[in-house]
Structures are given as structure tokens and as C-alpha cells.
Amino acid sequence: MIITCTPNPALDVSYHVDRLVPGATHRVRSVLERAGGKGFNVSRVLHQLGVATLAIGPAGGVLGDSLRADLVDSGLPHELLPVGGATRMTVAVVADDPPDATLFSEPGTALSEKDWERLLDLVARRLPGAGALVCSGSLPPGAPVDAYARFVALARGSGVPVLVDVGGEPLVAAARAGADVLKPNAEELRSATGAEDPVAGARQLLAAGAGAVVVSLGAAGMVAVTGSGAWRARGPRVDGNPTGAGDAAVAALAGATAAGRSWPERVAAAVAWSAAAVAAPGAGAVVPELLDTEVEVGQL
């Protein structure tokens, strides 16, 4: 089973409008809401593909109730920690003309030190026998820089591989704690390490303590750098919605890591699942027919 931890989930609300005009009043044509957060999306993709998964995160306030209801409705196995702080919301305004999406993302509510301990405990109780732990997405305001690093230490203590998808200082802290796999995008890696070249940046995180670094480069594919080698993988161009492509890549890496696959296989799966997510209409889903898409993997 693959456990995902999403410490700053959100109720994602989508508004469909004809056209977004700053300063104007818009009648919203349709409203969609669902439990959002990068770790939840990772679990959704795994669940869609029949891989056992458990989504863990905090939930509070009335939007926490909506979040829980959506997870129940979608049948995604989950354990939500009741917290005092209110779950945040994101609002995506999807326009027809021109076709684009404008996102408003609330920062979220701080977790107390006690909440962090309870979240760690919740994960700790599920770790024995797990295939991998995924820690994914932004941290709530006021979170300690080493918030993910604590989960990394916990998983390592249980002998469970741990993957982390985050940017900024928490990325460096997760590397120092010895995360098995980090998956920054090129911009997150550049901003955390100062290195312009993704391979050079990845090597910095390896030197800090990470086991492997997989850098997503958008349409240019991915680069994986480990202690034993470096690979570049690239798939065919897919048109669609890139939101959630990174989460599908993390789902592939977690599944392939838990299954003990080789690094060329892991990075090929990450690129293929990512393409299959771009072709799907929303985050947290893939088009299964595209999972076997041809991916070129070359050693660097």
C-alpha cells in the first residue's frame, strides 16, 4: 500500500464563466467542488489504477466536512485528522473565451505543534508494511521547515521508502533527512539550489542526503539523478491540461519504487503517467490507454 500525506489540503472549487473581465460581475454558469491537494491527487491516480493507497491529511471547519464528503463520495481510502484550523479553499475560474483558467489559492491555516504530532502518529501507525510514503504539496503557513523531514525520518525508521514533492527550504530539509526520492520541477530545483542546470541542482540535493532526484521539465520530459547514474526520459507530445501531471508522475515513481523497479523503468513510468494525466480532463486522473505510451530513456 502507498500512503500519501497532504498537510495543506484544500477544497478545490471550479467556476465556469464565459469570459473573465477584471472589475466586472460574473454569473457563474456551473460550480464543481472536490477534495484537492497534491497527495490526494497522487492517491486518486493510484486508486484509479487499482494500486492500494491511503490518503492522509488534516481537515477542519465546514470546508473540512466538504473535503471529507468528497473523499467518501469518490471511494478513495482516506484517514483525515480532525483539526481546529479551517481547511482552505482554492477557486479556479475556467473561462471559454479565451480558454484559460485563473486560480486563487488561499494560504491555509496553521497546524499546531500538537496537530503535527498527531499527523505524524497517524502516518506512523500505517507505515508498517507500506510500500512507500509520499509527502506532497505546500506546507500550511507557519509550518516548521523540517515538517516533511520529520516524516522522512519516520519512514526511514520503519524501512519504508519515502518520496517528497515540495519546493523551497522544505525540499532541502527533506534531502538532508535522507528522502529516497525528491521530485521538484525545474523552477523549484533552481530556486532551492541556485543551480541553472537540473543535473547539477539534483547532484546538490544528492550531496545533501537525498537518495534520488527526479526533475520534471514539462514537455521536455524528466531527468533522474541517483547515486548510481543519471537518465533522461521523454515521451511523445500530448495536448491537454497539465494540472496534475506532476502528481501522476509521483504516483508512478511511488508505485515503481514500491515494486523495486530499476531507475530507467521508474523514470519511464513517470513520464508515461504524466502524459496520461495531461490527456485526462482534471487533476488526479489518467487516460489508461496512454500509460503504455512510448518513452525514450537515455543515460546521461
Place this chain on the structure above:
Amino acid sequence: MIITCTPNPALDVSYHVDRLVPGATHRVRSVLERAGGKGFNVSRVLHQLGVATLAIGPAGGVLGDSLRADLVDSGLPHELLPVGGATRMTVAVVADDPPDATLFSEPGTALSEKDWERLLDLVARRLPGAGALVCSGSLPPGAPVDAYARFVALARGSGVPVLVDVGGEPLVAAARAGADVLKPNAEELRSATGAEDPVAGARQLLAAGAGAVVVSLGAAGMVAVTGSGAWRARGPRVDGNPTGAGDAAVAALAGATAAGRSWPERVAAAVAWSAAAVAAPGAGAVVPELLDTEVEVGQL
């Protein structure tokens, strides 16, 4: 006591951002939420000024809980009818550069025929001894065109003056039912009657059965047309936020109607309270010092 009925309330959420860029992702700097709806704003203004009021409306779903919590927090006397349909949300994105507000308004959820009956019952139980009933704001999707007309008939049956603030066909239906005061803005009146001239449009609604029509003309003041005369009132120019100015005008008209004031006094109060609301930072509040602002009233 002045009763207000808001059949399509909303949880109003305000997002503060630096600049609104269509297609971009925005970190929201601050989030405010409060119980919104035009009748609630009318009650808030009356409550601020020490006039006894009771705000009535339906509430459902998790946002209905938030709505209720905000009314409790603000100390506004209210009776919310629990309904199965979920209370809607509006999102206002307030930007610094350029300074403007962009509004996204969900349509809301239909009330069942049973819900409408229960809402009528709730109002009916409070009507005896009330000074006025105010029906204000949009109707939820699928509402009967005569939804407000039913409340008008109910109030007339109890001998309580009734004021209606709505546009479209429900405005005409409220006139036919004999509403004491209608308060469309110029555009609502034009679209409901086809008349370009506000006085001509108001006379159409009087002919249909309304007791009086007060037309708000924005910075140009207001026109009041009744069976016994017509007046135009205009106050000094006030800079500020026009959201909620119409609700303050309705609050003034309701208070002055309940107190049996003359029509020149009523329309002068409506213009003054409206200006005092423009000077206040948000809807549902007035700057009390501006309530005695000089208003010119002339007979037409």
C-alpha cells in the same frame, strides 16, 4: 420591528490580491467571509442604527452553517429556515493595482415548493405587529415568478407595509400583487417596463398595482413616484464603495414607511442613507455622521 426576507442568500467571500491577471495563479493575501444577501444587508443597516429588525432566509449545506455562524457572531437577530439545498457562495476578488473588485456569483440552489411554504409560514408568524416587511435580492433558480408576490399578499393580509427590491418579472409580479414600495434601479426598471424614462416606467408599475416606486439613479439621486405625487431627491457626491448603497436606501425607506413619514421625507432619507453607505467600507453598514447629509428634494 422590520422583517427582511432574503430567499437567495450567499456566503460572501472576499479575496485580497495584488493584481488580477486572467490565466495566472494568485496567492490570496487575506480571506474574509460573511453572510451576504440584500435583505441581510438591509437588516444590518437597521441594526447598526438601533432599529429593531429580524432577518429571515433559508440556509443549507456547510456554507449555510457558515452563514448562520456569521449572523450569530455579528449579533444580527435572525431566523434561518433549514433547507436541503446548499447555500451558495459569492467570491469577490479585490485587487490593489488597479484598484477594483471582480465578482463571481453562484446562481444558488432551488427551493422546493415545501421550502417556499415554510419560508412563507416563518414570515407569517412574525408579521403581526411588524412595522414593515422587506423582500430583497435575487430569487434562487427555478423560483416561481410570483415568489415575492406571495409575500406581498401575505403582508397585505396582515396590514403590514411591504417593500420589494428585485428586478425582472418578479418586480412586475410584485407590483400586480400590490406591493407598497418597489425600489428598482434605473436599468431594472427599464428592462422590466421597456420605458426609457424612470418616471414613465414607475407609472407603469403604479398602474399595475404598486403603491409607490422609488427608482435609484446612482450618483444622480432617486425619483419617487406615488399615487399622490412625484419627487426627485439628490444628495452631495460621495466617493467610496457603491456596493450596498441600494440596501441602505431600502433600509431607510422601510424605517420611514414604518414610522409613517411623508414621501419627501422618505426619499430624502433614502438618498442620505445611501450616501452614508457609499462612504462605509462594505455593504450592510453606514457612516452615521453622514445620515444627516443635506438632500435636495423637488416635486416633479
